[in-house]
Amino acid sequence: MSLATPQPRTSRTDAGHLIAALAEQMQVPFEQVDEIYWEQVDRLAADARIHDFLAVLALRNARAILRSGCRLEDSSSS
Secondary structure: OOOOOOOOOOOHHHHHHHHHHHHHHHOOOHHHHHHHHHHHHHHHHHHOOOOOOHHHHHHHHHHHHHHHOHHHHHHHOO
């Protein structure tokens, strides 16, 4: 018997609005924010027992990553 991985409650459409708003706020390309956001959702979902706040936490983490500039520096060196 295999256990299905629980899916976050935020739909791609809802997340798209959140991601677009963050991309505009941080003046970063949508694609970059999208990638960071979904990496955070996956990371958080792996250990989460309650998935109600994954979108909020993933957005907060993505914002922190973008503010720190770590991801911006990584993508500019490619």
